Amino acid sequence: MSWPGRAAAMALLATLLAACGSEQPPQAEGRPVGVVTVEAGQFSDDIQLSGEIQAKKDVGLAFRIGGRVLERPVNVGDRVKAGQVIARLEPALEQNALAAAQAALTAARGEVGTARNSFERQERLMAQGFTTRPRFDQALRAQETAQAQLENAEAQLELARDRLGFTELRTDVAGVVTERRIEPGEVVQPGQVVVQIARDDGRDAVFNVPAAVLDNHLADARIRVVLADAREVSAQGTVREVAPQADPVTRTFEVRVGLQDPPEAMRLGSTVIGRIELTTAAIVAIPASALTQQGRAPAVWIVDPDKSTVSLRSVDVLRFDPGKVILSQGLEPGEIIVSAGIQALHPGQRVTRLPERRPSPRQQAAASALPP
Structure with missing residues (x-):
């Protein structure tokens, strides 16, 4: 081969080698993993208690003077009006x-x-x-x-x-007679209660609540009260009064819930069920499949959105629920964590994020709906 032909061949070879050197090697594909974006929310804890309907105010009527009872024209369960005669003395x-x-x-x-x-x-x-x-x-x-x-x-x-x-005892309130304590012919003293009347100006649902429930913000809780034998009969209420001292036998505290426009079916003495929804401050809930361990501490894999690499971070668990874990701290809203495929991951590993699966509007409505 002549020298000009050999020079041309060498130039072509140099050009090909330069072109090959400028090409970057293809990057390896990351490990496919399922991911979720951390969102803040409020955690609701529902507590159901059994109680009964009582009058908001009870009035005990008594004579101002003593004497022998001549008659008592009312009995337990009778409805009385203001000014009606309850009993008479001789x-x-x-x-x-x-x-x-x-x-x-x-x-x-x-x-x-x-x-x-x-x-x-x-x-x-x-x-x-x-x-x-x-x-x-x-x-x-x-x-x-x-x-x-x-x-x-x-x-x-x-x-x-x-x-x-004063020999005639009249009521100055309207209500229902809930108790009688004297009979005709008995001698009563001044101030001795003759009958007990439940006033018509309000009703309470009364529950015996454990001390652990009182540690929460019970005064701010939403309370739904339903009849035990007719769940469709319901009323809303708020805590009106909490007993300052526990019952010596049951060690529970009496809580009176004032009902808002209670239906007539909620009669005095009816057994009711109160559903108390306690809402916490902002918390983070993650799928249970996202939780792993770092030593003996719970942890999750964090995805770097820019580099598509993962790192392990310790978290504090507040409580475990079926299918999810409630965290008290460790994650911030907006961060991306691995929810599926956490096996065999190691810090700095490159991953490929699979599309997030979000609940449908129907599932969200079902999750947020309050059970009866």
Whole structure:
């Protein structure tokens, strides 16, 4: 081969070698893994308790005076109206006292008239100089005494009338009689409760709640109350009162839930079930398949979105639920973690992310729906 032909062949070979050197070797494919994007949410814990319907306020009615019960025209379960007679005492003593007070008032009025006439006569004589000063002063004091006795007699008459009126026990509230404590013929003392009335101005659902539940934000919880034998009958309520001391036997605390517009079917004494939804602050829930270990500590694989490599990070587990793990810390919203294919991964390994599988709108609605 001539020298020009040999030079051309060498130039062509050099060009081919240069072209081959400029090509980059193909990058290896990453390990296919399933991934999820971390999202923050609120964790709801539902607690169901059994209780009963009670009146928001109970009123115990009692006589202001003592005596023998003549009649009690109401029984347990009767509905009463404001002003209705609940019981009566024998009024003979009070009637006699009223008659005596009326007689004393009549006598006091006569004494006042006599004393006034005597004073007026002494006053005229004093002006004419025909009487002494002591007699005038005596007539004045007699008139003042008679007037005071008249006022006392009037007060005694009013007191006697009141005591006669107290022989009838009337209710000043509307409601239902829940308890009777006396029977006709019994002698009662002043202030002794005769009947108990549940007022009509509200109803409570009363539950015995363990102390562990009280540690949560129970006052802010949403409470749904349903009848135990008719779950379709329901009402919403909020915590109105929590007992400051535990029951000595059950070691539970009485919690009264004020019901908002309770239906008529929720009668006093009905057994109800209260569903308390306790909501925590923002937390992170991940699929249970994403959890692995770093030594003895729980951990997850974090995907670097720029380099498509993985790294292992320790997390703190709040609780385990079927199919998911609730974390208290360790992940931030927006981070990408491996949820499938965590076996045989190692730090810095390149991965290929498979498309995320998100729940359908129907599944999301079903997950967020509150059970009855």
